[in-house]
Amino acid sequence: MAKKHSKHTNLERRHNDNFAPNEVSILGTNCGIISDLVSKVSKQLSNYKLAYFDTSHAKDVEENQLAEYVFHHEGNLQITTSGNINKFQQRLDFSNFDYVFINGNHYQGAKQILILDEAKEASVLKRLDQLDRIQFIVKLKSETEYFNFLVDKYPNIKNKICYTIDEVDKIANHINNLIQEKMAPIKGLVLVGGKSTRMGKDKSELNYFGKPQKEAVKELLENNNLETFYSVQNSLENENEISDKFINLGPFGGICSAFQKDPNAAWFVLATDVPFVSDEIIQLLLKHRNPSKAATAIKGKNKDFPEPLITIYEPKAYSILLQYLAQGYSCPRKMLINSDVEIVEIDDSFIRNINTPEEFEVAKKEINKSK
Structure with missing residues (x-):
């Protein structure tokens, strides 16, 4: 039997009723x-x-010219x-x-x-x-x-x-x-494969806890019952990987690619360069999740802006992200700052970014000391 020809790519669609998701x-x-x-x-x-x-219910309405x-x-x-x-x-x-x-x-x-x-x-x-x-x-x-x-x-x-x-x-x-x-289920997304120019090596492969950090982060999300995927730049699309479909847009592209795979899930996005994010912080964000907002994001108490890579993005965030992309912006933080989001404040020390070999050595010693 001949395969039916299709003009259009068969994309996953967000569940909609006639006019709205619900x-x-x-x-x-x-x-x-x-x-x-x-x-x-x-x-x-x-x-x-x-x-x-x-x-x-007005009977006669003139068409608006303006x-x-x-x-x-x-x-x-x-x-x-x-x-x-x-x-x-x-x-x-x-x-x-x-x-x-x-x-x-x-x-x-x-x-x-x-x-x-x-x-x-x-x-x-x-x-x-x-x-x-x-x-x-x-x-x-x-x-x-x-x-x-x-x-x-x-x-x-x-x-x-x-x-x-x-x-x-x-x-x-x-x-x-x-x-x-109709509340969306949450899935996990571990961002890997960044350029890591200051570190000089892939930050997702660094070893803080006796294993590559990307594995530690994936386990952190999976231990909270989240089906979790790696966001990667190039892949044959292994079972637990989502390859970037939005090329050269960094984390923004990874988040949009996850929504393209499943636009009906909320995505808990977590970077691999924040090793002090613990199980307690994951649970805190899940506890304060507000599905009515575009996202639920962590913010350091002394920081001005939320952390876009420690955030739960709701399905409604996908269309907002694409609207920003259409305007030429590929910064998830810009979207969070200018959207209606739930903010969860924590101490700055838990969300420190580790970007250089010197910072890595200091962080590793601190983590070993606290074990």
């Missing part, structure tokens, strides 16, 4: 009730990045511009959000919350085929019966969890669980 459409009642419920629930889930996807971006000095942004709905653009726009609520009266979501409203039975019937992944039911009145056509089409619908519209706490808690279920 979305739910709310339908079955009027738009005012939907937006009011979203507003109330969002206040209880304010630790997440949330968005609401709706349509304008796109207006109005920034408030405290952070709000109002955008008035023209453009059509495009799922690829929406996925870019919503890539940094943990959960997107969709007004299901206007747009079809991959998952649904059905509100039972007796006055809107005809509207639900019209959208019956869209209700293929109902998460739970909300009743406007507790005595409202399930519509017969719903039960005929989805015989198990009465087994779905059901709330009344005033049970905002319970609805918010259920949505919280839906967000948590």
